[in-house]
Amino acid sequence: MDTILIVNPKGGSGKTTLVTNLAGYLARQGEMVNLIDTDKQKSSIAWLKHRSPHLPTIFSTHTHNFANFSVKPSWSIIDTPAGLNEEILKKLLKKVDLVIVPIQPSFFDFQATQSFLEILNTKKPIRKGQTSVALVGMRVHPRTITAQQLEDFLKRQGFPIFTYIHDAQIYLQMASKGFTLFDLSPAKAKTHIEQWQPITEWIQNAHKI
Template identity: 40%
Template sequence: MTVVAVANPKGGVGKSTLATNIAGYYASRGHAVALGDVDRQQSARLWLQQRPEAARPIGAWDVMAPEADRLEKPPRSASHAVLDTPAGLHGWRLKDTLKLADRIIVPLQPSMFDIFATRQFLDDLATHRRSAGVPIGIVGMRVDQRTISADKLHEFVDNLGLPVLGYLRNTQNYVHLAAHGLTLFDLTPTRVARDLEQWKGICAWLHEA
């Protein structure tokens, strides 16, 4: 089984957008997919509830063990699982996430505050990663390549020593699709060709798992 965790301690950076679309990608490849949600807002679970019956199936992963300080493993019926994690991920939730995850994707927005918060998080991950050995990839979120903030983001990630999987533009496509429990990978490719082009690096990295 392959488990991909989407993690960043900063709220509002697009974790649920990434998690749901990763699940959609795996489902489009014919895999048995489970989507888990550690966030109190349960955005991924709400998204699953909106998913049409006609769409490729994505199952629910009940991550939180009842009255226990631990995360449950994905269902055995799944070949691929995606974990949407909360803002402020730390402590036993972080440790359990690292135990479960085969890969971690860290979304990052072109904002000074997001960059600072993510820098500390990546340092923390590096400390854990020496024993866990979990590959980490970076994805730029809501990036307008014409802006100074985008230049600062590029400068930051270029010095991380981690693979940059892609930069996703700020588009309402993700908002509209999420409202209906859908992903880019549920549509005819020509309708979202520009966005799918930006996902090529992410999909290639996921396909390695």
């Protein structure tokens, strides 16, 4: 049983995109996965409603009870709202094994994320190494100044940087159809899936430990 928390209080950083695609990846591997949406906006749940029953099944839970939800299936992936406060973060950290923080390359995102990572660093499960954290650059335009600024920013944070997910129309197209990269034909998704490989390998390896 593994529980992955996707979190960054900065709005629009890519949390739901990470949650839905990682759930799609695990479901495609034949894993039982529960997508737990703790956001009032219910974006993940809305996405799931559009998912065809012919695609690998993803179970879901919508809850505001941050301390007391069930994590029964082999995998749970938690989507969190923008503006998540420290008290709730503390409760959630007690329930999770892995934390992924998505970050977009912009000054405002760096500023907000820096404060959040400083808070994260003070939390016991993180300090004691019981919970692992990884950073993921989202909506990156490769070989641009902002991509370089993002890399410089992430390197200063003291957490491993997992990968950079490029800015691509395919994410917007999939969002309204209940699809993930892992439901598309390899020809269509191959270059994008390569960018996700470091994260998918990380969660699989953590699962084995």
